[in-house]
Amino acid sequence: MRTVVYQHPQALENISTHYCPGCTHGIAHRLIAEVIDELGIQEQTILVAPVGCAVFAYDYFTVDGVEAAHGRAPAMATGIKRSLPDRIVFTYQGDGDLAAIGTAEIIHAAARGENITTIFINNAIYGMTGGQMAPTSLPDQRTTSSPFGRNPAIAGNPIRMTELIAAIEGSAYVVRRSLHNVREIRKAKKAIKTAFRVQQAGLGFAMVELLSACPTNWGLSAPDALKWVEEHMVPYYPLGDYKVLDAVKALEDRE
Amino acid sequence: MTVQLLKGNVAIAEAAVRAGLEAYFGYPITPQTELLEHLSGRMVELGRVFVQAESEVAAINMVYGAACTGVRAMTSSSSPGVSLMQEGLSYIAASEVPCVVVDMMRGGPGLGNIQPSQADYFQVTRSAGHGDYHPIVLAPASVQEAIDLTFLAFDLADKYRHVVLLVGDGLIGQMMEPAEMPEMRPIRPRPDWAITGARGRSKHVITSINLTAEENEAANRRIQARLAVIRAHEQRSVEHYIEGARVLVIGFGTAGRVAQSAVKMAREAGIPVGLFRPVTLWPFPEDRLRALVDDGVEAIVVVEMNAGQMLEDVRLVVGREMPIALHSRLGGAVPLPEDILKDIVTVAQKLGLAGPETVR
Numbered sequence: 001m002r003t004v005v006y007q008h009p010q011a012l013e014n015i016s017t018h019y020c021p022g023c024t025h026g027i028a029h030r031l032i033a034e035v036i037d038e039l040g041i042q043e044q045t046i047l048v049a050p051v052g053c054a055v056f057a058y059d060y061f062t063v064d065g066v067e068a069a070h071g072r073a074p075a076m077a078t079g080i081k082r083s084l085p086d087r088i089v090f091t092y093q094g095d096g097d098l099a100a101i102g103t104a105e106i107i108h109a110a111a112r113g114e115n116i117t118t119i120f121i122n123n124a125i126y127g128m129t130g131g132q133m134a135p136t137s138l139p140d141q142r143t144t145s146s147p148f149g150r151n152p153a154i155a156g157n158p159i160r161m162t163e164l165i166a167a168i169e170g171s172a173y174v175v176r177r178s179l180h181n182v183r184e185i186r187k188a189k190k191a192i193k194t195a196f197r198v199q200q201a202g203l204g205f206a207m208v209e210l211l212s213a214c215p216t217n218w219g220l221s222a223p224d225a226l227k228w229v230e231e232h233m234v235p236y237y238p239l240g241d242y243k244v245l246d247a248v249k250a251l252e253d254r255e
Numbered sequence: 256m257t258v259q260l261l262k263g264n265v266a267i268a269e270a271a272v273r274a275g276l277e278a279y280f281g282y283p284i285t286p287q288t289e290l291l292e293h294l295s296g297r298m299v300e301l302g303r304v305f306v307q308a309e310s311e312v313a314a315i316n317m318v319y320g321a322a323c324t325g326v327r328a329m330t331s332s333s334s335p336g337v338s339l340m341q342e343g344l345s346y347i348a349a350s351e352v353p354c355v356v357v358d359m360m361r362g363g364p365g366l367g368n369i370q371p372s373q374a375d376y377f378q379v380t381r382s383a384g385h386g387d388y389h390p391i392v393l394a395p396a397s398v399q400e401a402i403d404l405t406f407l408a409f410d411l412a413d414k415y416r417h418v419v420l421l422v423g424d425g426l427i428g429q430m431m432e433p434a435e436m437p438e439m440r441p442i443r444p445r446p447d448w449a450i451t452g453a454r455g456r457s458k459h460v461i462t463s464i465n466l467t468a469e470e471n472e473a474a475n476r477r478i479q480a481r482l483a484v485i486r487a488h489e490q491r492s493v494e495h496y497i498e499g500a501r502v503l504v505i506g507f508g509t510a511g512r513v514a515q516s517a518v519k520m521a522r523e524a525g526i527p528v529g530l531f532r533p534v535t536l537w538p539f540p541e542d543r544l545r546a547l548v549d550d551g552v553e554a555i556v557v558v559e560m561n562a563g564q565m566l567e568d569v570r571l572v573v574g575r576e577m578p579i580a581l582h583s584r585l586g587g588a589v590p591l592p593e594d595i596l597k598d599i600v601t602v603a604q605k606l607g608l609a610g611p612e613t614v615r
Binding site: 042044045046048056058059062064065069072076077078079080081083087088105107108 | 306312313323342450452453461463464
């Protein structure tokens with residue numbers, strides 16, 4: 001008698017990704033794919049990919065996909081969702097995309113209560129361009145564009161996007177999770193599932209921020225990078241639920 | 256169809272609705288805001304999509320998203336707003352999805368003013384965004400033509416899966432004229448390339464990234480091949496008083512319309528002058544212009560509400576030897592027929608086509 005304990009999610013293509021070893025994009029992708037499978041929405045889901053490391057995300061999912069200009073994914077998702085209200089539309093965005101060049105788009109998508117799901121990968125650095133300071137880089141964090149460590153007096157302060165968006169009327173479900181250990185990964189998956197179910201139920205804008213590792217640009221080994229997430233990022237970006245409408249709680253209770 | 260008194264901006268908005276517009280996204284800017292206002296009511300009333308975006312940047316990217324799902328999508332703006340849309344236009348063109356953008360040009364550069372202008376000829380005809388392409392550009396000179404070209408804009412966008420810009424100015428947008436509004440057309444089915452969720456088929460991806468030079472060159476060659484077809488088939492222009500014309504006045508949109516009055520006055524004074532009004536700014540109607548020149552045109556007067564941008568396209572067609580006079584108003588000033596007439600007379604006198612006392 002055999003029991004299946006692992007199988008490749010249908011919503012994920014069976015190919016190698018271009019992500020660096022130890023990068024947690026792969027985990028995030030896998031969680032989303034599992035959720036799409038479990039909700040049975042693969043044939044109705046549309047991915048809006050970002051500019052940045054995840055620019056080829058549409059290569060990895062078995063769903064229809066588009067590639068947005070830098071930061072514009074929530075605007076594009078708005079156009080798609082309004083034109084196809086019965087489909088599931090999600091954006092997958094990094095910290096440069098969502099917290100810098102696309103700040104206006106994400107805030108206004110939330111304010112409109114746009115019925116889309118956003119997965120926000122926060123690794124506190126610009127990955128694809130080679131490790132420059134992000135809006136989410138921590139104070140004193142060394143990057144190629146903050147070589148002496150981020151000095152808030154010169155470079156400004158990190159932005160806590162989840163707290164910001166939770167404060168906006170129109171957002172329905174806004175939470176922060178992390179991918180640095182198994183326990184947190186399980187919580188992350190549950191949150192991603194809720195975020196998609198919020199959209200299915202038409203409850204408004206849902207965003208899951210995922211604290212993620214970038215071993216390559218942080219100059220750390222993969223295990224040390226996960227430790228860095230836990231020891232440096234989690235204290236600055238506390239995990240938790242920042243906005244959960246009662247209607248969303250009711251959804252979760254039914255789970 | 257009945258003749259109604261219609262304001263340009265409202266006429267274009269209603270024409271878009273009747274041409275099958277399913278999704279509009281826009282941001283207010285003078286002198287085109289009535290377009291957005293009209294659609295804010297009409298689209299909702301018809302159960303279609305209307306979103307007032309947070310910026311022109313967002314608006315064009317909403318259009319991009321909607322267009323990817325295969326609906327007829329549109330935005331409208333004016334010069335500074337269209338500057339902000341350049342990024343999205345480039346992505347839409349690269350992704351080979353259709354869309355229509357209305358640009359009611361105003362005086363620039365910078366904030367400039369809200370007066371009628373044609374100062375963005377280069378911006379709209381040369382690329383509309385980074386990269387290597389031209390959008391299709393249509394330039395009406397009356398409310399009726401604006402209506403007709405709005406229908407054409409959607410058809411061309413679909414036919415070539417390309418960006419189509421309808422360009423006017425505050426005069427076209429704000430004036431009221433009698434015009435006929437065609438009946439409502441049915442919504443056309445979504446094309447088979449659209450992003451609609453991969454039910455019963457393999458997934459569709461719409462992207463503009465082609466990482467290797469070889470891939471990107473191939474994508475560019477495909478776009479260029481399409482542009483070559485458009486250039487061969489979609490040149491449009493209008494002519495007035497062209498019979499036996501030895502002086503040709505060339506102007507588009509508002510400038511062309513004002514020039515028509517000047518040409519009429521000159522004809523009444525016995526000067527063999529005709530008007531050539533490009534309707535497609537890209538592709539520039541070079542074939543017809545070349546034919547007219549071959550028919551005996553000896554000099555040209557270009558009339559533009561800019562510093563002579565279209566003149567460069569005229570020069571490319573007629574060559575370096577043809578004398579060209581430029582009647583140019585800048586910064587939102589509209590030419591007067593009497594002033595254009597003076598330039599026509601001066602040119603005609605140099606050619607011996609008019610005596611010293613022809614027109615006072």
